[in-house]
Amino acid sequence: MFAQGGCRLGLLVLGEAKILTAATAAAGCGSLRRLLCTETRDLKRTLAELIPGQQERLRSLKRDHGSEPLKEVTVDMVIGGMRGLPAMLWETSLLDPEEGIRFRGLSIPELQAQLPTVAPGGQPLPEGLLWLLLTGKVPSRAEALSVSEELRHRAHVPPQVLRVLDALPPGSHPMTQLSVGVMALQVGRHFSSAYRRGVAKRLHWETVYEDSMDLIAKLPQLAAIIYRRTYKGGHFIPPSHKLDWAANLALMMGYEDVGCHEMMRMYQTIHSDHEGGNVSAHTTHLVGSALSDPYLSFAAGMNGLAGPLHGLANQEVLRWLKNLTAKLGPHPEKEAVRKYVEETLASGKVVPGYGHAVLRKTDPRYTCQREFAQRYMPEYPMFKLVSDLYEVVPEVLGKTGKIKNPWPNVDAHSGVLLQYYGITEENFYTVLFGVSRALGVLAQGIWSRALGLPIERPKSMTLSALENLVMPHTTTATTAATTAATAATSRGEEAAA
């Protein structure tokens, strides 16, 4: 599958076909090729070299420590959404409750300092992050740009996808369109045909890589198609061959402002991965473990991201902020804001953008966006409102005594940045989150196949089975009473009982 020896860095491997990139052809194997040859290594080849070592690490861990216990499993874990239960292998990132996310060991400020940028001091290129997630190494600028080039060559979205989207009922939510659009891209892709041909398990990662890179490449165009057909009358804008992956997404949506392009690079970088247990990541992983291909598993993950307690919270934050300003005006007093938060709680709703299942401090993804706003839009009224909320909401949530983390998460801030650059349609926001999430979950999907991880199949428990384990004596009586009551009800003896 890999070209043998020498410099093959202008060649992209698509399935088994080798294609000379337009850029290399244009450079006539001149300066660009020299640059690529001396400074870059091909991403897939770099991965191929890393995989045997990681397979061996996994084998020895399993062989030498496979039966060692990690942690006691409590009843709370079983009935509380598996909080704190270490139950899956996830290589691309790790979340610390106090410190927040690290991508292959790097915090967000470290990513910003170390990953290649378009301009000095600018935001990281998500392509560099993808290289890091896949290889565990910070890429050179040339390596990050080689990923941009690879993605550009895979980016075409076939016309049938638009026809499928057009068949949806008018008013279909953009996340529904994203999920359907991803499924429409799936037909006849690499992994499923390789599997049908009987390709060996140890080679599964190679075609999963092809599908994953294709899907990552096509997502900006798919997202932009959804945006333009939903909000801009369906006038589509082609990508630019000069722009990177994230900037092209903004461009195809209709945003040419370089500030917006920088924001999009930052946005796409920080939303990419949040270890494996969150709904979108875990779903993608679970479905992929059945050897469903990257399109099937990613679409499943996106259906999870579309839930209001997960990714859709960014849409909900904006709605909530808009309602707040509609009621209290654009510059409300803090006291009025406090009352509004209390009313939200009293009505039985959650305050969107606050709280987290794992984090116990302010989300560093929130802080990163706040710093971006302080730098580029310090006087923007909506940013000021978000800052005021930071001073009010945690205190109000803390007073309830039941919310484990009263601090803001990533979704509390993202919508305001998008609003500032003119992307005002909040129902679309989760699609942008989803495009970014592809980087993390699909990178992990490639590793899951490279490591030969098995089909996921945790044990579930009935209430009676749990009771029998922790209170065997009482439960027998309770279960007997419940069984008798059920039998009595079915005999119509309720009144007598």
Ligand SMILES: CC(C)(COP(=O)(O)OP(=O)(O)OC[C@H]1O[C@@H](n2cnc3c(N)ncnc32)[C@H](O)[C@@H]1OP(=O)(O)O)[C@@H](O)C(=O)NCCC(=O)NCCS
């Ligand atoms: C993210 C979230 C789902 C985590 O849920 P969790 O792990 O169950 O959180 P907790 O253990 O702190 O929840 C304890 C209680 O506080 C409530 N709670 C948590 N965050 C809350 C919030 N922001 N507003 C109001 N109530 C909240 C929970 O609903 C739960 O109430 P219950 O016992 O009546 O069911 C939750 O914080 C939330 O709903 N936040 C708002 C939505 C959001 O921003 N989601 C994006 C997350 S990145």
